[in-house]
Amino acid sequence: MSTSSETATPAESADQYARITKWAETNLGGRVTKIERQRRWRPVWRVTMDDAGATKDYVFKADRAWAAHPYPHIHEMHLLNVLAANDIPVPPQRGFCSDPETIVMDWVKGGRDPGLVMEAVESASTMTPDRWSASLQYMEVLAAMHRIPADQIEAIGCYRPRNANEIALQHYERFYDMQKAHGIVDPLMDFVTLWLRRNVPQHRDRISLVTGDCGQFLSDGPDLTCVLDVEIGHLGDHLHDLACFRGRHPVENMGDLPALFAHYERALGEPLDLRVISYHTVAFLGVGYFGPLFALARTDPGGDWVEAAVQCAFIGRRCIEALAEFIGVELEDFDLPAPRPSPMEEMALEKLGADLQRLPLTDTFAGWQRGVLASVPDYLLAQTRHRRWAEDADLDDQERLLGNRPRDMADADRQLAAFVANAGPEHDEALTRLLYRRFLRQCLIISNGDVDHLAMAKVEPILDGRMDRARESMAVAVQ
Structure with a gap:
């Protein structure tokens, strides 16, 4: 062997x-x-x-x-078996x-995108005609998955929501409980959680299978070969799965999202509620933020620390963008200032990075693993050049909101979390703007100010009329 x-x-x-x-x-x-x-x-x-x-x-x-999610490992196998029994290709x-x-x-033949931000930065995800054909097939398969009777999913141990609040949030709340169990102070997730609870779509009563991390499938040429990665599948609102596409794109290039949604709508035979998808985009990106957040303090062997740090900045900013679209807040962007040199730190980190890149490769230490290690000093080098700007600006923003200046960022997080806990909806806009600026600064540092860098990619809007035009185009195409 x-x-x-x-x-x-x-x-x-x-x-x-x-x-x-x-x-x-x-x-x-x-x-x-x-x-x-x-x-x-x-x-x-x-x-x-x-x-x-x-x-x-x-x-x-x-x-x-x-622990990155609240479901037992064997849950995925049970769910895949249910899908297979319903003629879903797995x-x-x-x-x-x-x-x-x-x-x-x-092992099933087929290709896919890895879903890792840093790997997508190295090699951009693309949408080919063949992959687009398979993507349209996936939307039809997704509609079939959403028609599987909820009783079958409940029978493998999935909790069945009892009301609109649970349909919308029982899955999300399990991740938030994990954050609290870890003792993590994170004002972004505290704010997002309170906002989601206040804005639950109360008219939603259908209970369906939700894959939880939708859009993951293999394709070979123009054909879909199988659906995979359903480890966080659960019962809830099926429109949460449509929100996944907005969250995953363009790290994984999903193509023309309105056209995909229109194809799904036709396959399901029910009109889509775009504001519900908009709401669930916030929830999906919140869930996506928890995983890398839990990874940051871990020292287990392996893993990719920089991927986790970049995902926190990238997903956190996009979560706030999705929330801002829902509440109608126009967000303001700004540029990365010139770096502030820190010669000793820069020389030390450059030396460390160079030495890591010289580590010999072996049968148990591959080139990509060496690159993962070397990415840490590269990340810290960018932080060294812009950290003081970002922290000073973050503390300035918070002083304007709270009336006092925190001692440091740890104190800022504690104070902001305490403020959020008692804040009503009248503070939503101010908190949205503050948190967006905080996470935008981190994305600017990661991208070195390059607006075309993947870390700067915005969430595609859904409430701007493009979905209506996609429906009209599909209606013409099928005539």
């Missing part, structure tokens, strides 16, 4: 591979010839086997090293390996 140079972090041992090999050869038959680690948020291995001369590939999907499941804990399924 061989292990690819992209298979493992330095902390992973040969014993772990031996356990994967033992389970595979005992339960799948054949002989393991290769194990290849994939570049994903969580440990995922492609396992290649020789079975009487035939090559077969499987996926072993582990959970993240830290990878065939082969079982659950208990050591290491992994869901085992067939």
Whole structure:
């Protein structure tokens, strides 16, 4: 058996591979010839086997090293089995390996975007004619998933919401409870949570399967091959899944969103409520923010710290953008000022980055893993040059709102969280503007002021009339 140079972090041992090999050869038959680690948020291995001369590939999907969401790992396998029973194309499941804990399924041919911001910065996501064809097929499959009876989803342990508040937020609230359990002070999420609770769409009573992280599928040429990554699937409002497309694009290029939505609307046979999708965009981006937020303080082996930091800035800013569109607030942008040199810190970080890039590659330390380590001093170098500007401006903004100047950013977070806890809707606009400016500063630092950098990409509006034009175009096309 061989292990690819992209298979493992330095902390992973040969014993772990031996356990994967033992389970595979005992339960799948054949002989393991290769194990290849994939570049994903969580440990995922492609396992290649020789079975009487035939090559077969499987996926072993582990959970993240830290709690990133509130669902048990095996939940995804149960949900994939429900989807398969309803003729939804998913990878065939082969079982659950208990050591290491992994869901085992067939490797399905097809391509996809990785969904990582920093990888998309390195290689921009594109929409090809073939991928667009598969995307339209996905919208039809998504409509079919949303028609699966809720009883089937409840039967695998999913909580069934009891009222409009729970339909909208029971999934989100579980993530927010995790933030509080971690003891994380985050005024953005405190504000977003209170705003979501005050603005629940009370007319929504349909309970459907929600994939939770929609738009994830493999395609081969123009054909969709399978739906995957439903680890946070739950029962709620199916329009939350449409909001996912707004949140994921353009890190994963989804193409013409109004045209996709119009295609889904026709497949489902029900009109879309655009304000509900607008509301759920805030909720989806809030959920998307929690995962990297939980990762920042972790010191577990592996992971990608800079990806988490960049996602917090990027997703946090876009969450506020989505909220601003819903309440009708025009946000003001500004430019990154000239850097303030810090020669000693800069020289030290440049030296550290250069030394990290010189670390030798081995069978258990791949080039992409070395790049992940070297990205930390690169990130800190940009922060060093602009940190004082960002912190001074953040503290100035907060002093104008609260009437006193916090000592530092930790004190600012505590004071702002306390203010948010007692703030009514009359403060929504002021808090929206303050938080947008705070997160925009971080995105400007990450992008070095380049307005075309992915970190500066805005959420596509949904309440601007483009959806109506897409409906008209589809009506003409089907005549």
